[in-house]
Amino acid sequence: xxxxxxxxxxxxxxxxxxxxxxxxxxxxxxxxxxxxxxxxxxxxxxxxxxxxxxxxxxxxxxxxxxxxxxxxxxxxxxxxxxxxxxxxxxxxxxxxxxxxxxxxxxxxxxxxxxxxxxxxxxxxxxxxxxxxxxxxxxxxxxxxxxxxxxxxxxxxxxxxxxxxxxxxxxxxxxxxxxxxxxxxxxxxxxxxxxxxxxxxxxxxxxxxxxxxxxxxxxxxxxxxxxxxxxxxxxxxxxxxxxxxxxxxxxxxxxxxxxxxxxxxxxxxxxxxxxxxxxxxxxxxxxxxxxxxxxxxxxxxxxxxxxxxxxxxxxxxxxxxxxxxxxxxxxxxxxxxxxxxx
Numbered sequence: 001x002x003x004x005x006x007x008x009x010x011x012x013x014x015x016x017x018x019x020x021x022x023x024x025x026x027x028x029x030x031x032x033x034x035x036x037x038x039x040x041x042x043x044x045x046x047x048x049x050x051x052x053x054x055x056x057x058x059x060x061x062x063x064x065x066x067x068x069x070x071x072x073x074x075x076x077x078x079x080x081x082x083x084x085x086x087x088x089x090x091x092x093x094x095x096x097x098x099x100x101x102x103x104x105x106x107x108x109x110x111x112x113x114x115x116x117x118x119x120x121x122x123x124x125x126x127x128x129x130x131x132x133x134x135x136x137x138x139x140x141x142x143x144x145x146x147x148x149x150x151x152x153x154x155x156x157x158x159x160x161x162x163x164x165x166x167x168x169x170x171x172x173x174x175x176x177x178x179x180x181x182x183x184x185x186x187x188x189x190x191x192x193x194x195x196x197x198x199x200x201x202x203x204x205x206x207x208x209x210x211x212x213x214x215x216x217x218x219x220x221x222x223x224x225x226x227x228x229x230x231x232x233x234x235x236x237x238x239x240x241x242x243x244x245x246x247x248x249x250x251x252x253x254x255x256x257x258x259x260x261x262x263x264x265x266x267x268x269x270x271x272x273x274x275x276x277x278x279x280x281x282x283x284x285x286x287x288x289x290x291x292x293x294x295x296x297x298x299x300x301x302x303x304x305x306x307x308x309x310x311x312x313x314x315x316x317x318x319x320x321x322x323x324x325x326x327x328x329x330x331x332x333x334x335x336x337x338x339x340x341x
Contacts, residue, residue: 013274021146034262054107070117188335236285239285245313
């Protein structure tokens with residue numbers, strides 16, 4: 001009974017995240033700017049995955065900080081994407097900070113993952129300063145629209161505006177980092193996290209893998225504190241991506257009208273972020289399966305070939321998974337070696 005009530009809450013919260021995404025796409029179709037709507041929808045989608053989270057007891061603090069972070073990261077990613085070495089260097093910085101935060105604060109860790117993903121994706125859509133600003137504005141506006149809908153539709157949700165303070169990040173870092181002790185495992189995990197991010201992005205660039213940012217995303221998502229959890233995530237992510245890619249290609253081959261593609265994206269997106277709230281730890285394979293369906297439908301709605309999208313995602317995911325395994329195994333090996341000494 002407890003699981004049922006939790007699941008009902010997750011499904012309700014997921015439904016409350018749908019109006020913002022639907023409204024963004026409605027505006028995109030109305031004004032014939034579907035591509036811009038997709039960028040804004042990505043910002044709203046990010047906050048949908050974090051709709052059940054809080055930071056310092058405040059949902060508002062987490063959601064507004066995440067929104068500002070993904071907007072800034074999108075801007076930086078678009079600019080550094082003009083230079084591959086600079087883009088990879090920036091990704092290495094994000095990876096290092098992300099891995100370092102794993103033992104400090106779960107909410108900040110999740111936010112850094114979203115910022116890193118925004119950076120990695122935007123780097124493949126590089127352009128001028130104006131283009132970068134426009135992409136950052138669209139991503140940020142999508143997040144703000146999602147926040148407004150969440151507040152209006154799901155008023156029971158604890159936004160707690162009074163708990164938000166602009167200098168919360170500085171206070172958080174000062175307190176938590178003051179208590180933080182560098183552990184042998186974390187030292188090696190940061191080193192190999194940064195190294196494998198460089199290797200993964202360099203590999204997809206050398207092999208000319210399209211949408212290679214999925215390799216970096218897979219690497220970050222699979223790097224967990226727990227050794228066994230990390231190994232199982234790599235396997236589940238690759239298999240979930242494979243099965244999701246095959247099914248998505250089959251469905252889109254049957255019907256590839258713009259409304260069908262956007263409708264599929266919204267449907268599978270709803271399943272993915274509702275599932276992520278409390279059931280993600282039970283079956284990461286199923287979660288990855290629905291995320292893959294969501295991503296393939298979303299990118300195909302922009303006019304890309306569904307077969308190419310599915311193939312590129314599988315190639316990049318497998319690459320990121322292999323480098324994640326390498327980072328996990330090497331971290332474990334050198335940690336145990338140094339402890340035994």
